[in-house]
Amino acid sequence: MKPRLLTPGPTPAPEETLLELARPVTFHRSSQFRAVIKEVSEDLQYVFCTKQPVLTITASGTGAMEAAIANTVPPGGKAICLVSGRWGERWRNICKAFGVTVVEVKVPYGESVAPAALAAALKEHPDAAIVTSTLSETATGCRNDIKGFAEITRASEALLIVDGISGLGVMECRMDDWGIDVVVTGSQKALMLPPGLAFIGLSQRAWKRVDSLYQGPSAPKAFYFDIRKYRDNLAGNDTPFTPANTLVRALRLSLKRLRDEGIENCWKRYSRMARAARAAAAPLRLELYAKDPADGLTVYKVPEAVDGVAILGALEKDHGIRVAGGQDVLKGKIIRLAHMGYIDYFEVLAAVSALELTLPKFGHPVEPGAAVAACQRAYAGGA
Amino acid sequence: MKPRLLTPGPTPAPEETLLELARPVTFHRSSQFRAVIKEVSEDLQYVFCTKQPVLTITASGTGAMEAAIANTVPPGGKAICLVSGRWGERWRNICKAFGVTVVEVKVPYGESVAPAALAAALKEHPDAAIVTSTLSETATGCRNDIKGFAEITRASEALLIVDGISGLGVMECRMDDWGIDVVVTGSQKALMLPPGLAFIGLSQRAWKRVDSLYQGPSAPKAFYFDIRKYRDNLAGNDTPFTPANTLVRALRLSLKRLRDEGIENCWKRYSRMARAARAAAAPLRLELYAKDPADGLTVYKVPEAVDGVAILGALEKDHGIRVAGGQDVLKGKIIRLAHMGYIDYFEVLAAVSALELTLPKFGHPVEPGAAVAACQRAYAGGA
Structure with missing residues (x-):
């Protein structure tokens, strides 16, 4: 894998x-x-x-x-x-x-x-x-x-x-x-x-x-x-x-x-990737944790009924996707997906795809394709 | 080089x-x-x-x-x-x-x-x-x-x-x-x-x-x-x-x-390399700086008449050998040759050889072969 x-x-x-x-x-x-x-x-x-x-x-x-x-x-x-x-x-x-x-x-x-x-x-x-x-x-x-x-x-x-x-x-x-x-x-x-x-x-x-x-x-x-x-x-x-x-x-x-890319172009690129990651939340039926979200990572709330730690394990075991959970009191309650540094949009898309494939196995049904499409639409919306 | x-x-x-x-x-x-x-x-x-x-x-x-x-x-x-x-x-x-x-x-x-x-x-x-x-x-x-x-x-x-x-x-x-x-x-x-x-x-x-x-x-x-x-x-x-x-x-x-080597075998190996490096001093007509020398490096005194900084440059430029000089008040006055970590005896021999080839160019004649032979004899003396 x-x-x-x-x-x-x-x-x-x-x-x-x-x-x-x-x-x-x-x-x-x-x-x-x-x-x-x-x-x-x-x-x-x-x-x-x-x-x-x-x-x-x-x-x-x-x-x-x-x-x-x-x-x-x-x-x-x-x-x-x-x-x-x-x-x-x-x-x-x-x-x-x-x-x-x-x-x-x-x-x-x-x-x-x-x-x-x-x-x-x-x-x-x-x-x-x-x-x-x-x-x-x-x-x-x-x-x-x-x-x-x-x-x-x-x-x-x-x-x-x-x-x-x-x-x-x-x-x-x-x-x-x-x-x-x-x-x-x-x-x-x-x-x-x-x-x-x-x-x-x-x-x-x-x-x-x-x-x-x-x-x-x-x-x-x-x-x-x-x-x-x-x-x-x-x-x-x-x-x-x-x-x-x-x-x-x-x-x-x-x-x-x-x-070479230019710092302002970097900022724009991250902002665009962040919008794409956030657009996946609604079709994944996940809330965004941050009211005013940063552009380097997107944090999804894990629904009460879902085992947030087990999801992380499944994402890695089944799909090779390593995202982070919450720390301290937030352990098991959030999923933190980074889009900064040498992570590009297609990797964000892969992570959203893996979430779409994984969440239903934890009693949280989502419509296949809805989140990746939303992600893609937001990204296509431009810089 | x-x-x-x-x-x-x-x-x-x-x-x-x-x-x-x-x-x-x-x-x-x-x-x-x-x-x-x-x-x-x-x-x-x-x-x-x-x-x-x-x-x-x-x-x-x-x-x-x-x-x-x-x-x-x-x-x-x-x-x-x-x-x-x-x-x-x-x-x-x-x-x-x-x-x-x-x-x-x-x-x-x-x-x-x-x-x-x-x-x-x-x-x-x-x-x-x-x-x-x-x-x-x-x-x-x-x-x-x-x-x-x-x-x-x-x-x-x-x-x-x-x-x-x-x-x-x-x-x-x-x-x-x-x-x-x-x-x-x-x-x-x-x-x-x-x-x-x-x-x-x-x-x-x-x-x-x-x-x-x-x-x-x-x-x-x-x-x-x-x-x-x-x-x-x-x-x-x-x-x-x-x-x-x-x-x-x-x-x-x-x-x-x-x-895998064993810590005591490491100590013996470094001690043997150090003896070899020290044995080169006399034929190089250099004094050892340390009265009770450590086994990880050998420090040679640079004779008064010799430019100790220029020697370092020549060793690197002519032979690719990077040794260190003195710091602070010892700058230009000593040559520090390390034999620790992933440095082996043959590299020490190479450094001694390079010193033999270089010192005469700085007004400090030495007999070709004498130092490498002394180094080798000391090393052959065993662990």
């Missing part, structure tokens, strides 16, 4: 990216590797829509999230955490681990945080040092209005920190133009690489905060995630610690692919 | 390990990947010579070093740092970044720290919470007497923390038998993988310290490097954060190779 990976991370990597990983290991302190760092760094700036340096950290995405917190807010400082799911909670948990006072602005799973809620929280807590947010809440499939958040934070002292791990490169997110202060992402989603690298970009305003924090009495206790080291080394196209250099070499190829 | 990588990290990876990295990306929350984690975890215990869990962190080796410090000693606590080079200094710098009081026991570059010096420091500072040490000081090529250190720390309250990044798997290091408390290593040396993963093992005594620290008033401010998360997830063959899972899959193959 032909396996197809449609989980919202890791996502498949292009063949030439994978083959690069099979090439011999090379030394990282060399002019050749410095040239790779330079090229990758410029292409990352393009993806982040920023003129500021984008730093590459060998870590899971959570590593870059920790770097964002540890370097911008001292213990005892205040964070407004916008929480619409598990990944918004991840920000909150990191803040708590670092002794940051958390003001939580929380919405029920499936909903997005309204900019007005942020405005109200900031009015009540004008001393907030940071605001954490999530571009695409991968746990629920919601998108958040980062542009709207930035309009509010720009006029305040608070830095806007964005988890772009499953959103950046998929949906419009203009770091400089919108005035976002910190954006983090990981290698295993839109950047079409296996997991292992995390990335962080900071605005000039954020860098001022970082540099003054380190000079003050509450200097961050950080070493591996002291992002000044990465910035200072990057100025010479170098890294502070032995990087996952074969992954960086491979990243170069994935970024070229992304750049 | 055929390139040969003989730097003390990264080191070459076996072909089957690299090819595994070219296989499609897979999902990490699956029974298949849990089986890989289980197998890798057991094989890591074998390499660490421990019955305790060995944790895999997606990070450079320095990430695991930070985890060792952040989880075992609170800010304001005291560390005795045994420093014989740049990597011993790395421990000291991490301690300082975390507000740990540092007692430095320092020897000149090229020398190893004597256990008696540790005993004296511990007598003077019986309140030391940890002792940091380096099995193989990659910056100078020295080995340190970890067994001797452990005999001293075992009888104290201080935990012995060992940087095994370029030493573990190369030289005898028996975590449980010797009574070492914390051992860290990285993927890109004896474990024959590209960089990107770091590993840490802790004794029961160290785990007690960790758990009590988190319960106390000086609970570590850690999230990504909160090693309890890794331990607790590993109990279910899982990971707390999206791991570099294709690297873990590849690690499985490298560890099998290591296990």
